[in-house]
Amino acid sequence: MKNKFKFTWRIWLLIVLLALSFLAIFSSTGLTQSGVVIDSIDLNSSLLDQGMTKGEIITSIDGLTVDSIESFSLILSQKYLTGKKVKTTFVTDKNEYIIFSSEVPKITVKELSKTNIQLGLDLAGGARAMVKAENHSLNQEELNDLVEITRNRLNAFGLTDLKVLSVSDLSGNNFMLIEIAGSTPRDLKKLLSEQGKFEARIGNETVFLGGDRDVASVGRDAQNSRIESCNPAQDGTYYCNFQFSITLSPEAAQRHADITDKLSVNVTEQGNYLSEKLDLVLDGNLVDSLLISEGLKGRVTTQISISGSGSGTSEEEAYNTAKAEMKQMQTVLMTGSLPFKLEIVKLDTISPILGEGFVKIILIAGLAAILAVALIIFVRYRSPKAAIALLVTTISEVIIILGAAALIRWNLDLPGIAGILATIGTGIDDLIIIMDESTTETRISLKQRLKRAFAIIMGAYATSMVALFPLFMAGAGLLKGFAVTTMLGITIGVLITRPAFSDIIKQFRK
Amino acid sequence: MEQTKKHWHDRTYKKLLIIPAALILFSIIYLFFFSSANGALFYKDISLTGGTSVTIYDKISVEDAEFYFQDKLEDINIREVFDITTQEQKALIIETTTEGELAKQIIEDFIGYDLVEGENSDFQFTGSSLSESFYKQLLIAILIAFIFMAIVVFILFRSFVPSMAVIISAFADILMTLVLVDIVGIKMSTAGIIAFLMLIGYSVDTDIMLTTRILKRTEGTLNQRFYGALKTGLTMTLTSFFAMSIALVIVSSFSITLTQIFTILVIGLGFDILNTWITNVSILKWYAIKKRK
Numbered sequence: 001m002k003n004k005f006k007f008t009w010r011i012w013l014l015i016v017l018l019a020l021s022f023l024a025i026f027s028s029t030g031l032t033q034s035g036v037v038i039d040s041i042d043l044n045s046s047l048l049d050q051g052m053t054k055g056e057i058i059t060s061i062d063g064l065t066v067d068s069i070e071s072f073s074l075i076l077s078q079k080y081l082t083g084k085k086v087k088t089t090f091v092t093d094k095n096e097y098i099i100f101s102s103e104v105p106k107i108t109v110k111e112l113s114k115t116n117i118q119l120g121l122d123l124a125g126g127a128r129a130m131v132k133a134e135n136h137s138l139n140q141e142e143l144n145d146l147v148e149i150t151r152n153r154l155n156a157f158g159l160t161d162l163k164v165l166s167v168s169d170l171s172g173n174n175f176m177l178i179e180i181a182g183s184t185p186r187d188l189k190k191l192l193s194e195q196g197k198f199e200a201r202i203g204n205e206t207v208f209l210g211g212d213r214d215v216a217s218v219g220r221d222a223q224n225s226r227i228e229s230c231n232p233a234q235d236g237t238y239y240c241n242f243q244f245s246i247t248l249s250p251e252a253a254q255r256h257a258d259i260t261d262k263l264s265v266n267v268t269e270q271g272n273y274l275s276e277k278l279d280l281v282l283d284g285n286l287v288d289s290l291l292i293s294e295g296l297k298g299r300v301t302t303q304i305s306i307s308g309s310g311s312g313t314s315e316e317e318a319y320n321t322a323k324a325e326m327k328q329m330q331t332v333l334m335t336g337s338l339p340f341k342l343e344i345v346k347l348d349t350i351s352p353i354l355g356e357g358f359v360k361i362i363l364i365a366g367l368a369a370i371l372a373v374a375l376i377i378f379v380r381y382r383s384p385k386a387a388i389a390l391l392v393t394t395i396s397e398v399i400i401i402l403g404a405a406a407l408i409r410w411n412l413d414l415p416g417i418a419g420i421l422a423t424i425g426t427g428i429d430d431l432i433i434i435m436d437e438s439t440t441e442t443r444i445s446l447k448q449r450l451k452r453a454f455a456i457i458m459g460a461y462a463t464s465m466v467a468l469f470p471l472f473m474a475g476a477g478l479l480k481g482f483a484v485t486t487m488l489g490i491t492i493g494v495l496i497t498r499p500a501f502s503d504i505i506k507q508f509r510k
Numbered sequence: 511m512e513q514t515k516k517h518w519h520d521r522t523y524k525k526l527l528i529i530p531a532a533l534i535l536f537s538i539i540y541l542f543f544f545s546s547a548n549g550a551l552f553y554k555d556i557s558l559t560g561g562t563s564v565t566i567y568d569k570i571s572v573e574d575a576e577f578y579f580q581d582k583l584e585d586i587n588i589r590e591v592f593d594i595t596t597q598e599q600k601a602l603i604i605e606t607t608t609e610g611e612l613a614k615q616i617i618e619d620f621i622g623y624d625l626v627e628g629e630n631s632d633f634q635f636t637g638s639s640l641s642e643s644f645y646k647q648l649l650i651a652i653l654i655a656f657i658f659m660a661i662v663v664f665i666l667f668r669s670f671v672p673s674m675a676v677i678i679s680a681f682a683d684i685l686m687t688l689v690l691v692d693i694v695g696i697k698m699s700t701a702g703i704i705a706f707l708m709l710i711g712y713s714v715d716t717d718i719m720l721t722t723r724i725l726k727r728t729e730g731t732l733n734q735r736f737y738g739a740l741k742t743g744l745t746m747t748l749t750s751f752f753a754m755s756i757a758l759v760i761v762s763s764f765s766i767t768l769t770q771i772f773t774i775l776v777i778g779l780g781f782d783i784l785n786t787w788i789t790n791v792s793i794l795k796w797y798a799i800k801k802r803k
């Protein structure tokens with residue numbers, strides 16, 4: 001026992017990987033820099049036009065240091081108290097942006113993260129939806145189209161932190177999976193399930209459809225889109241009108257000219273209008289009917305104004321509805337309609353409220369479990385050294401798994417955490433096998449004995465690995481997190497931490 | 511003492527097989543009647559039947575909610591979530607098969623304010639067609655995992671009886687655990703599959719250790735090798751058992767998913783002691799003694 005602790009290459013490998021894992025887990029910017037990270041920028045904001053992007057770190061505003069969300073909102077709220085147009089300078093880690101505005105810039109920020117570990121939706125919050133076509137089995141090509149259109153639509157709606165992908169399951173069903181991190185858009189259901197078939201008609205003839213073939217551009221800035229007026233209705237509710245302009249493609253404009261040319265003119269007190277109205281139809285519902293002024297008859301015009309309204313029990317509600325309806329229509333006009341009627345088969349929204357406390361509880365549970373195991377080991381082997389070696393090895397294993405997860409940017413969700421726990425469990429089993437094999441009194445060398453331990457361990461490893469494969473597909477991959485972290489964990493275990501443990505144990509036995 | 515113990519086992523090991531055999535038989539009969547009565551191998555929660563789970567971030571008593579909703583919402587299951595350190599209630603979770611919008615309306619009537627997704631509440635909806643296919647897939651996944659495991663075991667030991675002994679004890683673990691889960695009345699979710707897959711892993715760990723020690727070693731007598739394997743194996747299973755039990759107590763206030771996984775594992779590890787040290791040991795001993803003759 002007197003001889004010095006020998007660091008074998010396996011132990012060194014463990015130490016080096018531990019160090020690398022710490023580097024991977026802890027974000028260097030998070031630890032050294034102060035500031036707040038930009039989470040979202042409103043589509044209408046001029047900051048977006050200047051090239052500000054999500055993920056940049058705001059370090060100061062007008063020369064005042066920003067080191068927390070509180071200081072960020074404090075600085076901004078004090079600046080815009082008066083409602084006068086003021087100049088604001090944002091300094092980020094990449095650039096400097098200057099805006100002149102009378103209202104608070106519409107950007108949201110979050111604290112700089114100290115780690116690179118990304119939590120999955122069920123811990124960090126967000127929304128997840130699985131969509132399939134109603135009464136129709138999607139083939140891969142159709143699914144790819146659907147994914148493309150949906151992604152454009154959600155982007156156009158202003159959602160950026162999202163994943164849209166096609167998934168299939170063991171029964172051969174194809175789905176579109178949408179995951180939005182951090183937020184739950186209120187109209188998600190509507191946005192996803194509506195086919196979004198927009199049609200502008202005069203009489204029975206179609207003038208133009210939503211989508212970039214007929215609609216060249218959609219006005220969304222303050223000049224080209226607005227909520228016009230809000231008024232009380234007779235039944236005590238309120239309604240607000242919205243209006244925005246769009247630019248038609250030359251073909252669609254020509255069609256408009258050809259159709260209006262055939263119409264007659266009605267002379268009314270309010271002015272002279274054509275005999276038919278322009279009907280705006282969204283998913284089979286008439287949204288608005290617009291009078292066409294006499295001057296447009298037979299003219300090739302590319303500028304068209306689209307209007308509609310939203311109602312609510314209060315003026316504020318009506319305003320918000322109108323705004324949402326307008327946004328929805330703009331989105332549909334830009335992205336076109338989906339080729340199928342869709343069905344949402346799964347829709348989950350998860351608040352981060354529980355997730356925050358949860359990480360804490362997981363850590364407590366994990367630590368308590370490992371300590372309990374160390375205690376049993378101490379009692380069974382009467383060796384504090386062995387118990388400590390087991391503790392160190394197990395905790396290292398978890399740290400290296402987390403490091404690898406941070407490195408490959410794997411989102412750690414609940415099934416993933418269950419996977420880490422599974423790894424700890426099999427890891428401890430393996431360590432016990434190593435301990436017992438090394439103590440059996442036989443005539444063969446210690447080296448041989450440890451080799452035998454690893455024969456058992458590799459056998460158990462192989463069975464665990466193959467048993468996890470079906471999980472990649474089952475349940476449309478929603479349990480993939482478990483399979484991935486467990487496979488990652490037990491592989492790291494048998495290749496790195498458990499061999500290092502065996503080398504540590506060897507020294508105690510000498 | 512040691513000597514008499516071994517003698518005892520030499521005489522009775524074949525008879526001991528009656529215990530697992532009887533339990534397996536009982537389990538199969540039980541599952542047969544259970545599935546013909548319920549149309550499935552276990553009670554399903556809404557992730558497998560389809561339905562809505564509403565989480566309300568407010569302090570609402572479970573009893574009050576149950577009393578109010580019992581004849582208004584279909585097939586309800588109400589739970590609370592609380593912080594383990596402060597014991598403070600953080601949320602109420604209502605699961606129902608009632609259609610989402612209608613359920614929302616009924617719940618809003620009870621609590622007296624509007625539920626806004628992502629702000630004061632969360633909704634998780636699973637369509638019934640999807641959940642039906644989830645259920646089938648989970649069974650298929652467990653079946654495939656089991657077959658893969660069996661193939662690897664055969665490759666490892668390359669002899670029929672010992673491999674079958676491992677496979678039978680893993681099968682018995684799953685079977686008995688499933689029956690107890692049914693008897694206790696646990697409603698299984700998609701996370702349940704994770705627990706059963708983990709169980710296959712844990713179960714096979716000890717069985718492989720045992721079989722390797724018995725078949726591939728020559729030191730000591732057969733009984734000495736069995737006894738050595740028993741010491742190692744019990745340490746393995748008991749550490750897992752205690753670790754899981756402790757984790758279960760801590761997470762039970764918080765996560766339904768993990769609570770279910772740990773509950774199934776604790777049950778399964780208990781049965782694994784029986785199946786490794788009676789089922790597997792007896793078959794293996796029988797085989798080893800016969801082969802020696």
